[in-house]
Amino acid sequence: MSFEVGHYGVGTPARGSGRSHPSGGPGEAGNPVEREIMKLKFKAKKGESADQLVVSYSCDCGCKPEARYERNADEGGHEHCCCGKVHFAGPRAEQELRDYLGDRRKNGQDEGLGFDLSLDAVKAPWGETVPVAYALPYAEADRAGAG
Ligand SMILES: [Zn+2]
Ligand SMILES: [Zn+2]
Numbered sequence: 001m002s003f004e005v006g007h008y009g010v011g012t013p014a015r016g017s018g019r020s021h022p023s024g025g026p027g028e029a030g031n032p033v034e035r036e037i038m039k040l041k042f043k044a045k046k047g048e049s050a051d052q053l054v055v056s057y058s059c060d061c062g063c064k065p066e067a068r069y070e071r072n073a074d075e076g077g078h079e080h081c082c083c084g085k086v087h088f089a090g091p092r093a094e095q096e097l098r099d100y101l102g103d104r105r106k107n108g109q110d111e112g113l114g115f116d117l118s119l120d121a122v123k124a125p126w127g128e129t130v131p132v133a134y135a136l137p138y139a140e141a142d143r144a145g146a147g
Contacts, residue, residue: 037116044122053124055089084137093133114140
């Protein structure tokens with residue numbers, strides 16, 4: 001009797017058979033829509049004077065929009081980025097943002113666009129906490145029927 005010792009590929013995992021796929025593809029149809037609203041990271045800095053607050057962020061379109069707020073002013077400042085994002089800084093930032101978007105809609109601007117509103121706050125150079133409100137645009141057609 002003679003035995004021939006061959007090669008046994010013991011423990012060699014089969015490759016390429018995994019069913020996991022890289023993330024980032026489109027989600028399965030039929031799932032409940034779960035949106036995560038993007039958050040902007042605001043930076044607060046001093047403007048031309050110690051009584052001016054400049055609130056900016058690095059937009060993913062490459063811009064650096066700035067909203068300026070003068071200490072004790074009733075009105076805040078805002079900037080509307082070329083990509084459609086808007087942010088306001090000031091004590092009434094949220095209301096001003098809503099009014100602003102409402103006016104644009106009345107004027108027929110932002111046709112087919114909806115906005116996700118978010119609130120934030122930054123610390124002014126003089127120590128006050130100043131509200132920041134921002135709106136991120138989306139195409140209403142993308143969300144038709146949802147909610
Ligand atoms: Zn831009
Ligand atoms: Zn932008």
